[in-house]
Amino acid sequence: MLRLYDSRLSGNSWKVRILLSQLGLPYERITLDIAKGDTSQAAFREISRFARVPVLQLEDGRTIVESGAILLHLAQGTPLLPDDPHERAEVMSWLFFEQADLQKAIAIPRVWHLQGLASGRQQEIQRLHAEGYPALDKLDQWLRGRTWLVGERYTIADTAASAYVSLAAEGGYDMERFSAIREWIERVKSQPAWVELVPDAR
Numbered sequence: 490m491l492r493l494y495d496s497r498l499s500g501n502s503w504k505v506r507i508l509l510s511q512l513g514l515p516y517e518r519i520t521l522d523i524a525k526g527d528t529s530q531a532a533f534r535e536i537s538r539f540a541r542v543p544v545l546q547l548e549d550g551r552t553i554v555e556s557g558a559i560l561l562h563l564a565q566g567t568p569l570l571p572d573d574p575h576e577r578a579e580v581m582s583w584l585f586f587e588q589a590d591l592q593k594a595i596a597i598p599r600v601w602h603l604q605g606l607a608s609g610r611q612q613e614i615q616r617l618h619a620e621g622y623p624a625l626d627k628l629d630q631w632l633r634g635r636t637w638l639v640g641e642r643y644t645i646a647d648t649a650a651s652a653y654v655s656l657a658a659e660g661g662y663d664m665e666r667f668s669a670i671r672e673w674i675e676r677v678k679s680q681p682a683w684v685e686l687v688p689d690a691r
């Protein structure tokens with residue numbers, strides 16, 4: 490059976506759980522506690538090259554790190570990753586954009602807010618927001634008049650790009666002005682077998 494190493498509030502791990510659910514793939518879930526230092530343990534570092542979750546362990550024991558690589562691996566051959574080479578490259582461009590321009594700019598202030606550290610880190614938060622807002626603007630512009638990020642259907646580009654963006658308010662972002670993003674997130678959430686970050690959150 491597949492095995493997923495994750496942590497409870499990790500948005501990158503959440504992307505993988507959404508996809509595993511949508512593909513109907515059974516897996517064993519091993520949830521680490523980052524605050525307790527689980528990701529720095531020697532045994533975990535052996536399977537996680539960068540000492541971070543998510544890590545997917547295949548049935549033969551090999552592992553894949555980086556959420557984008559895991560999504561690409563799992564989605565190949567399914568409707569969630571187009572066969573057409575240009576559309577596939579477009580999916581990858583959203584995976585890379587999310588990692589480069591959105592993920593840290595949202596995840597870091599979010600963690601500080603969740604840990605109650607935000608009031609002492611306002612300057613750093615403003616710097617991260619100054620990176621994140623232009624990326625959110627670009628995403629919102631792209632989504633105006635479109636239903637999905639690539640082509641005419643939901644793909645792993647939507648799964649990957651929407652995860653942290655849907656949590657941006659937890660990182661202090663004002664999402665009111667991004668109406669195209671908000672409507673797109675609702676469409677993503679209503680996809681079959683989509684799962685909450687924390688199952689009992691609603």
Ligand SMILES: N[C@@H](CCC(=O)N[C@@H](CS)C(=O)NCC(=O)O)C(=O)O
Nearest residue numbers: 499500501523528541542543555556
């Ligand atoms: N680019 C990586 C980022 C992974 C990442 O930042 N993981 C965080 C949780 S969301 C983590 O394991 N942090 C623990 C640490 O850095 O010690 C991915 O997309 O998988």
